Amino acid sequence: METAEAATSFWPIVITGIAILVLLCLSAVFSGSETALTTAKRGKLHSMDGKGDRGAGVALKLIEDKERLIGAILLGNNLVNILATSLATMFFTVLLGEGAVAIATLVMTGLVLVFSEVLPKTYAITNAETMAARVSPLIRGVVVVLSPVVNAVRALVRTILGVFGVSTDPEAHFLAAQEEIAGAIALHHSEGAVEKDDRDRLLGALDLGQRRVEEVMLHRREIEMIDADLPPAEILAKALESQHTRIPLYREDPENIIGVLHAKDLSRAVHQLGLDSRESPADFSELNIEEVAMEPYFVPETTPLDEQMRAFLLRRSHFALVVDEYGALHGLITLEDIIEEIVGDITDEHDTQKSSGIEPNDDGSVEVDGGVTIRDLNRDCDWSLPDEEANTIAGLVIHEAQAIPNAGQVFSFHGFRFEVLERENNRLTRIRVRKLL
Missing domain, CATH: 3.10.580.10 (CBS-domain)
Incomplete structure (x- = not known):
């Protein structure tokens, strides 16, 4: 009789333990998928898709609506984590009695942290595109199944944010493609992987439309x-x-x-x-x-x-x-x-040698012809003077001074010091520029 009762109570415990392990594995899949799909480079996924990797193509479609994607993953991840924790509490309570809640909490925190969060996300970071292509068919199914709940949550979130005066654009992308590429180029240049001349050429090609x-x-x-x-x-x-x-x-x-x-x-x-x-x-x-x-x-x-x-x-x-x-x-x-x-400048055998109009001084300042464009000065000196309101250095000084300055006048704006050296009629022909510390 006791043997039958023990067998009856043994299998539910085993099944519960297996369910907890399965849920932890699902949690790991959700966590890794979130990291992989949000960090994967679209360029690499597009290349993989062109080579016949269907998973990469599915991943590209999922990334198009990141809000819905992340909402579905977070919803699925929270469901399996909460269910695993609840089952673990029951599991340890049956084994150790009523005082096992604290033990269940500690054990599940460790298991979830290591095996369902840190481990899968670390792998996803180092193999983002590969993992994104592999998990995308599964995640697409999750997104489809959970879409009604996710859409309701999105509407609720926007309503709450609207109460506090925060507007959201459902069609907005996290970064425009051009900004994303320019940011990647600037990052690689700062890390030394891209030379300044290469960076200037790449950014110059990107800026033509602007x-x-x-x-x-x-x-x-x-x-x-x-x-x-x-x-x-x-x-x-x-x-x-x-x-x-x-x-x-x-x-x-x-x-x-x-x-x-x-x-x-x-x-x-x-x-x-x-x-x-x-x-x-x-x-x-x-x-x-x-x-x-x-x-x-x-x-x-x-x-x-x-x-x-x-x-x-x-x-x-x-x-x-x-x-x-x-x-x-x-x-x-x-x-x-x-x-x-x-x-950059192109010259041939018939072009006369002409100065760029930018002459650096030993004190770190630069003497510039008034007609030199802000873009050329930024490119030559690796500066970041704004060129939204004016095209040339003289135009920038006139715009900021709200007048046509005389020779000898000095101005400071945008973190730079501008000294007018020469003026001809209404044109500023020579300006000394120095970056302020």
């Missing part, structure tokens, strides 16, 4: 032009003297651009003129410059650089004139100008 044509164009006062009404021989001489391949042609007013003269087209026309007049000296007065010139291509100053680069490639053109909102000539931009924003 920057506009007016930020990199050549200002109209610096544009080299030729008067179309000059004698053809003189136009030819000016074109040969120029270091530029493409030169705008104007008539009467520099604002009235009638065409763009390409050196190669001009050479062909001159060569043909020589062939047509072999028996007598070539008469350059017969050269029709307007027929040789290309039709000018105008673009708005607000065009993003990435769009303008695509437009250049589509048109098979490298040169555009920039106009403001009133249609007035503002400057010019070339494909080379855009590429230089990625790789």
Whole structure:
């Protein structure tokens, strides 16, 4: 009789013990899955998916809605942890009596901490993408099953947060893709894995969509032009003297651009003129410059650089004139100008050697031409001056001073000291900049 009673009480204890172990294993899966799916790099998952790993594809879809994913995992993890703790309390109470609650608490805390939290999360951190791909089919099922409860919890949480004036955007992502990539590049640079030049090129390519044509164009006062009404021989001489391949042609007013003269087209026309007049000296007065010139291509100053680069490639053109909102000539931009924003200055054998406009001093300060862009100064000196309100150093000083300073005036803002060295009319031509400690 006693043997039968002992057997009857033995199996429930064994089954309870097995259930506790199974629940601890499920808790470990939930904890590891949460870490793996939230730390896995989408780029690696996408690459794995492209190689035929279906689990990676499922993981990518789960990550698209992280709020629902984390809600389902946390709900499942809490359910199995609470159930395991309750069963453990019953298990130790049967074995040790009423005073076993404290023992059950200590034992379950140790087991959950080591085997259901630290161990699986440590593994997930070191093998995030692999584990994410393996557990994603299981977690997808959990998300589907628990979605009604998770959606109710999400609605309740948003309601409570709304009472305290905190608004939530259900469609918001934790980080935009561009910010995520830029942050990764900056992190690897700070750790020494990415060189400064490589970092600048990568960030320059990422920033093209955030920057506009007016930020990199050549200002109209610096544009080299030729008067179309000059004698053809003189136009030819000016074109040969120029270091530029493409030169705008104007008539009467520099604002009235009638065409763009390409050196190669001009050479062909001159060569043909020589062939047509072999028996007598070539008469350059017969050269029709307007027929040789290309039709000018105008673009708005607000065009993003990435769009303008695509437009250049589509048109098979490298040169555009920039106009403001009133249609007035503002400057010019070339494909080379855009590429230089990625790789830095490009020079060839016909370019004259010119200063960058940035001259470092022994005391740590830098003397800068007023027309130097804030981006170029930041890039050269590894600084972080803001360029939201102004494009050039002179523009930044004028914006912060709310006036056009005179030579000798000194200002401090954004953690830097600015001293105006030279001013010509209404332009600041030379500024000394020093970072404050």
